[in-house]
Amino acid sequence: MSREDDIRNAAARRRNLLFLTERFLADYGFHQTSETLKNEARLPADTYELCDNIDLDSIYLEYASYYHLKFGKYPKIVRKLKSNVNTELDMKRKPKSKCRLTAATTNAAQTEMPPAESLTIPGDLELIVTKVEMVKAGVEGAEAGGTIIPVAATNGDGENNRNETLTRLQEIEHLTIADGLLSQQDWQNLADLVKTTIMRDVLKLSWADMCGNASAVEIVKEAVVTPLKYPQLFVNGLRPWKSVLLHGPPGSGKTMLAKILYAETRQQVTFFNVTSSVVVSKWRGESEKIMRILFHMAVKYSPSIIFFDEIEGLTSSRDRPSDHESSKRFKNELLQLLDGMEQQMGGVFVLASSNLPWDIDDAFLRRFEKKLLVQLPNPVERAILIGKQLPISLTVSKEQMELLVRISEHFTGDDIRLACKEISMQMVRRVTRADKHTTKTEQEVPLQQAFEQIKPLSVKLMKRHQIWQEEHSS
Incomplete structure (x- = not known):
């Protein structure tokens, strides 16, 4: 007999239900009732036994999850009786062990x-x-x-023990979709995958390392740091910012700002660094599950931050003909989770960065309460960055510094870092050069040449970001 025939067969189905009920009674301490059921039902214990990976409790949870996914609500297992029914506890018959209905x-x-x-x-x-x-x-x-x-x-x-048992029974009876799903092995495996995105590294960064972009730093502090220091301020319906989108040319400091935020709040906030390799799966429907578990765990470990770097790869426009059905389902799931944050995702802050904000779907843009342009450093900020990045052993005159600041116009912070690194590597090459008979002129480091060979990408991108910011600013 095949498995399908075994499931559809009424006698086999009745036998399986009896075995499940008997195991449930035994697991919860109804030993006498369990033995009575085995005797009255004449369960063939010498021929069959219940498999280890199945029980009545897990079947209940899976059915509730399936029902919710199919109908959008949880099944109603029991209902109240009519008003003429009253319930009492009779403690007179036998203390601590008897009750009377x-x-x-x-x-x-x-x-x-x-x-x-x-x-x-x-x-x-x-x-x-x-x-x-x-x-x-x-x-x-x-x-x-x-x-x-x-x-x-x-x-x-x-x-x-009584309180723990009551809590567990209440969790089963008042099932939430996330708690129910995490009780299943496949969802637990996905939860373990999501846990790998929690950052635990020690980064020696501070707000002082963020040069410029004071407005972006202020908004991020308002969203995360201020509620931690002054929770009494957010009362009577006032809530901190729940989601912020950072955009700007590559290398302008968007990810740097996220790193500093993590370093400054590491002991107080759970930081989820989400990448496409974690949330995108080849299996049908698994990406949506990972995203749901991610937000559930963010609430569980709140206060928490979910950081999406290069979010345009996950939230591109949904009306593209090339989009697969699975991609649209994933985006719809993420939209629902972001939209439900105000009511359900308390203590969760979503921070996202993008180099191409115009590729993001409009529905996702609406979910971000703040859209901030990460600006390029001004002359004073460029001078500070150059001074920090140049080798300590290298002495730079005031005239040389002014020249480097002029050359580095339209440079991002990362462009300045690369130019200063080139200067450091030139010094290393001179030290390791075999020919020691070099002139004094040859020993000098060509600072100007190192900066001039950098071709900044922001020259053609920054203007487009500024136009987009004017159209979508918030």
């Missing part, structure tokens, strides 16, 4: 139900799990809006 009507007397069986769970914890619905206020031990109530000893470790 009582049904009452307005015109009839209350009818006593048979008492529930007493349980013993490892750790000397007596637990009774019963479905309870509360209609009248003041019913002791009942949980308004809940359906599972444990009755246990209240001394020592028993109280802690």
